[in-house]
Amino acid sequence: MSINVQNLVKRYGQVTVVQGISFQVAKGEFLSLLGPSGCGKTTTLRCIAGLENADGGVIKIGDGVVSAPEQGVLIPPHERQIGMVFQSYAIWPHMSVAQNVGFPLAIRKASTAEVARQVDDALGIVGMRHLKDRHPSQLSGGQQQRVALARAIVGRPKVLLFDEPLSNLDAKLREGTRLEIRRLQRELGVAAVYVTHDQEEALSMSDRVIVMEAGRIMQTGTPKDLYRRPSNRFVADFVGRASFIDVQKGPDANTWIAPDGTPIRLDSGRAEAAAHYQAMLRPEAIDLIAAGPEGMRPNGANVLKGRVYDSQYMGAHTEYLVNAAGTTLKVHSTQDFGPGSDVLVSFDPVDCHLVAVEDQAAKAA
Amino acid sequence: MTDKAIVPAASEFATHYAQRRSSQDRLLHGVYAATFVVVVLLVTIPIAALIYGSLRTSAPGNPGEWTLRNYAGLFTEGVLATMGTTLWIGLVSSAFCIVVGTAIALVVHRTDFKYGKFVNAAVGLAFYFPSFILAMAWIIIGAPGGIYNAVVDGILGMPWARADIYTALGIVFVMVLHQVPFVYLTMSGPIVSMDAIYEEAARTSGAKPHVVLYRVTLPLLSYSLISSFILTFIITIEQFAIPALIGIPGQVTMLATQLYLLVRFSPADYGLAAAVGLALSAITGTAIWAQRRVTRAGRLTTITGKAGRVAPIPLGGWKWAAYALCFGFVFLGLVLPMVMLIYTSLLKWFTANPFAGMYTLRNYAFIWESASALRSFWNTLVVSGIGAAIGVVLGLLCAYFTLRLKPKGYRALDLVASLPFGVPGVVLGLGLLWAYAYLPIPLYGTLAVIIVAFVTRFLPYATETIGGQLVQIDKSLEEAAWVGGATRLQSVFKVLLPLARPSVQSAYFLLFMAFFREISSAILLYSASTQVISISIWAFFEQANWGLASSLSVVATLIIFAAMSLITWLVPTARRR
Numbered sequence: 001m002s003i004n005v006q007n008l009v010k011r012y013g014q015v016t017v018v019q020g021i022s023f024q025v026a027k028g029e030f031l032s033l034l035g036p037s038g039c040g041k042t043t044t045l046r047c048i049a050g051l052e053n054a055d056g057g058v059i060k061i062g063d064g065v066v067s068a069p070e071q072g073v074l075i076p077p078h079e080r081q082i083g084m085v086f087q088s089y090a091i092w093p094h095m096s097v098a099q100n101v102g103f104p105l106a107i108r109k110a111s112t113a114e115v116a117r118q119v120d121d122a123l124g125i126v127g128m129r130h131l132k133d134r135h136p137s138q139l140s141g142g143q144q145q146r147v148a149l150a151r152a153i154v155g156r157p158k159v160l161l162f163d164e165p166l167s168n169l170d171a172k173l174r175e176g177t178r179l180e181i182r183r184l185q186r187e188l189g190v191a192a193v194y195v196t197h198d199q200e201e202a203l204s205m206s207d208r209v210i211v212m213e214a215g216r217i218m219q220t221g222t223p224k225d226l227y228r229r230p231s232n233r234f235v236a237d238f239v240g241r242a243s244f245i246d247v248q249k250g251p252d253a254n255t256w257i258a259p260d261g262t263p264i265r266l267d268s269g270r271a272e273a274a275a276h277y278q279a280m281l282r283p284e285a286i287d288l289i290a291a292g293p294e295g296m297r298p299n300g301a302n303v304l305k306g307r308v309y310d311s312q313y314m315g316a317h318t319e320y321l322v323n324a325a326g327t328t329l330k331v332h333s334t335q336d337f338g339p340g341s342d343v344l345v346s347f348d349p350v351d352c353h354l355v356a357v358e359d360q361a362a363k364a365a
Numbered sequence: 366m367t368d369k370a371i372v373p374a375a376s377e378f379a380t381h382y383a384q385r386r387s388s389q390d391r392l393l394h395g396v397y398a399a400t401f402v403v404v405v406l407l408v409t410i411p412i413a414a415l416i417y418g419s420l421r422t423s424a425p426g427n428p429g430e431w432t433l434r435n436y437a438g439l440f441t442e443g444v445l446a447t448m449g450t451t452l453w454i455g456l457v458s459s460a461f462c463i464v465v466g467t468a469i470a471l472v473v474h475r476t477d478f479k480y481g482k483f484v485n486a487a488v489g490l491a492f493y494f495p496s497f498i499l500a501m502a503w504i505i506i507g508a509p510g511g512i513y514n515a516v517v518d519g520i521l522g523m524p525w526a527r528a529d530i531y532t533a534l535g536i537v538f539v540m541v542l543h544q545v546p547f548v549y550l551t552m553s554g555p556i557v558s559m560d561a562i563y564e565e566a567a568r569t570s571g572a573k574p575h576v577v578l579y580r581v582t583l584p585l586l587s588y589s590l591i592s593s594f595i596l597t598f599i600i601t602i603e604q605f606a607i608p609a610l611i612g613i614p615g616q617v618t619m620l621a622t623q624l625y626l627l628v629r630f631s632p633a634d635y636g637l638a639a640a641v642g643l644a645l646s647a648i649t650g651t652a653i654w655a656q657r658r659v660t661r662a663g664r665l666t667t668i669t670g671k672a673g674r675v676a677p678i679p680l681g682g683w684k685w686a687a688y689a690l691c692f693g694f695v696f697l698g699l700v701l702p703m704v705m706l707i708y709t710s711l712l713k714w715f716t717a718n719p720f721a722g723m724y725t726l727r728n729y730a731f732i733w734e735s736a737s738a739l740r741s742f743w744n745t746l747v748v749s750g751i752g753a754a755i756g757v758v759l760g761l762l763c764a765y766f767t768l769r770l771k772p773k774g775y776r777a778l779d780l781v782a783s784l785p786f787g788v789p790g791v792v793l794g795l796g797l798l799w800a801y802a803y804l805p806i807p808l809y810g811t812l813a814v815i816i817v818a819f820v821t822r823f824l825p826y827a828t829e830t831i832g833g834q835l836v837q838i839d840k841s842l843e844e845a846a847w848v849g850g851a852t853r854l855q856s857v858f859k860v861l862l863p864l865a866r867p868s869v870q871s872a873y874f875l876l877f878m879a880f881f882r883e884i885s886s887a888i889l890l891y892s893a894s895t896q897v898i899s900i901s902i903w904a905f906f907e908q909a910n911w912g913l914a915s916s917l918s919v920v921a922t923l924i925i926f927a928a929m930s931l932i933t934w935l936v937p938t939a940r941r942r
């Protein structure tokens with residue numbers, strides 16, 4: 001079933017933490033809410049689950065309205081038929097694995113045999129059937145995570161909700177579990193909402209990502225969209241690594257002027273209207289060339305003079321901080337340059353995007 | 366889909382929804398309302414009655430007039446002197462308690478002291494040793510005709526070493542013996558759970574173990590120390606049995622005993638007693654407010670959840686000082702008083718010379734044969750068993766509503782439920798005495814009024830014990846149950862209660878023990894048929910029947926210790942309190 005959120009508003013006292021956001025999640029779609037802590041993503045998820053009472057707007061799960069405070073509708077969570085995985089797993093320590101997973105069925109008065117069968121199924125799906133009589137204290141973090149997953153899917157929920165479920169796992173386990181969660185959700189074919197502050201997680205798992213900040217949606221799009229064509233500076237900065245060059249309007253729509261007067265050709269397609277603009281560059285989209293004879297420059301690319309002032313060796317590549325065009329650019333390169341080297345910085349106009357800057361962000365930068 | 370399309374669907378849905386409004390919701394709100402009313406009545410009736418009484422010229426139930434003379438009476442020389450005595454005894458006793466209790470806690474938990482487990486258990490026992498029994502034992506030892514003086518003067522021939530327990534210093538001495546276990550227990554928690562990282566950082570910076578203690582450990586514990594000091598001060602000035610047993614013969618009056626004297630001995634002055642009670646409550650209330658401020662400020666600083674294992678500090682040459690401190694306390698606070706009580710209970714007539722004594726078991730036989738003694742045991746069991754159950758249920762409800770459900774007005778419930786902390790037992794008893802003279806319910810002179818008094822007095826302990834665990838149960842555990850299809854009530858019974866069970870058990874244990882030992886709030890409320898053990902012992906002792914008082918005390922103490930070991934064995938978590 002789908003999820004439909006319209007003008008959702010949530011206030012805590014004087015503070016409005018979710019400021020009238022709207023989005024839909026189609027059946028079978030995996031949607032991530034991505035943003036820094038305090039952006040309202042978890043609150044949004046908890047409003048969908050019914051763990052928080054929304055203050056305004058309408059939430060529908062499938063065809064049923066579950067939250068419409070203006071109409072006096074606030075369906076309690078136990079009637080929403082959702083599956084949810086919590087950040088802390090919330091595995092009940094006084095119940096065995098099987099009792100934990102069987103809870104959503106037992107509480108809905110399923111027969112013992114039916115509970116046992118479905119618990120076996122669900123535990124089989126997450127590969128935990130052999131541990132069903134264990135107690136949570138005897139499980140590792142990763143195993144608890146799987147129990148939480150099994151419990152979330154066992155009642156055949158209409159939708160799956162995830163509240164930063166991987167943040168307590170170590171890096172290796174996290175990657176495996178990402179694939180697993182995605183596989184499960186595809187098999188069940190339900191709508192899933194996944195809350196995370198980890199952009200890598202959001203990009204790698206989602207069909208679509210919503211980037212949130214201060215209770216508002218900054219941008220919605222596919223992972224590739226967000227990474228390649230962010231529509232504002234916040235999204236560009238939060239999703240992936242990026243460098244920014246302050247730019248002023250130039251002679252034509254696709255040519256803008258850097259602070260030191262260098263013209264920069266770029267792609268201005270997506271930028272929202274704003275008072276200030278910056279040119280955004282991903283570090284891997286920039287080539288570094290040792291300052292050398294003319295003619296080595298690729299055709300059509302922007303080429304700026306720069307100087308390496310610091311570097312960090314990362315293994316697969318080296319991240320250089322290069323002073324160019326009156327600002328500092330992050331560049332990933334497999335070549336070696338010493339500090340102080342004069343270099344040429346080159347990038348394709350297609351890879352350089354104009355982004356809108358809110359006043360606040362401009363000051364911070 | 367736009368707003369317009371889904372809003373009509375929502376309003377259509379609203380009608381269905383309204384009909385389905387869960388009946389469980391209503392049940393939960395009904396229980397909340399009932400809890401609220403019961404708690405408010407329990408707490409406000411005695412306080413309101415006390416305020417009323419303090420403004421009347423007559424005894425409860427008699428016709429009288431409105432007056433302010435009782436408050437004027439607070440500023441007479443006698444009452445002011447009593448206040449002064451109360452404050453200095455309170456401060457001096459608390460200071461000694463903090464030093465001794467913290468020192469024992471540090472020796473046991475932070476050094477290579479070998480008998481830590483034994484001392485820990487012994488101090489735990491001493492905590493449950495009733496104050497009035499301790500005071501009696503020390504009177505038997507230290508009265509002018511007591512054992513100590515008989516030994517130093519009569520046997521050793523050292524008349525200059527004579528001592529008299531019936532003095533202010535005697536009160537301080539017994540008070541310290543009684544209160545040290547409390548300090549030990551309140552300080553052990555912070556000392557054990559303090560994150561070892563701070564001390565390790567100091568050690569790697571080159572500080573020697575004892576320097577770490579003075580420069581890092583103790584300063585980090587300062588909030589706990591201040592908080593523990595204030596709490597000790599409060600229980601010292603509201604302590605009734607010790608100043609009554611020692612102070613009344615010695616004519617050293619503290620506020621709690623002054624109140625008792627005003628009510629029990631003619632010319633009785635109930636109005637002035639009420640005013641004295643309110644003054645005492647004002648002092649304890651202020652102290653509690655200060656203590657809350659301190660703990661709130663301190664919560665941010667030192668203690669993390671991680672219990673650290675620091676290498677113990679070697680005692681070295683201080684070993685003997687540590688032995689003297691720990692074993693000395695156990696001897697004076699527990700062993701010696703017990704031995705003296707057993708000795709006295711076996712004597713036909715009291716004598717300080719054990720070789721001249723005529724030994725008998727008739728004091729124990731008397732307990733069997735005396736209907737009133739048996740009845741007081743039975744009463745105590747009823748009051749402790751049933752009363753503690755009532756108290757725990759109320760405490761559980763208060764904790765659940767104020768910490769979990771948080772319905773409208775829960776802050777008021779929280780405040781009211783914590784008020785009895787600030788009301789000394791004897792003051793509460795007086796309040797009820799005033800109240801039941803006017804209330805239409807015939808409660809006075811029944812066991813029920815004693816249960817009401819005890820439940821009211823110890824409600825905050827139940828709420829705190831259970832609440833302390835409730836806040837530690839991650840909220841998402843309950844939310845996961847809701848999401849999984851459980852209603853609020855179902856999640857309470859399936860998740861919250863099973864997880865909170867240890868705290869419910871230890872709260873029951875705590876209240877049972879407290880009710881078993883409680884004397885101060887019952888002393889003004891009992892009648893011949895509603896005596897509890899503590900009152901019976903008290904009465905025998907006042908009749909100078911030391912033998913009977915001692916045999917009853919020995920039996921009561923054994924029951925307390927047996928119950929304590931039984932419950933610690935059954936519920937390991939109860940040990941924490």
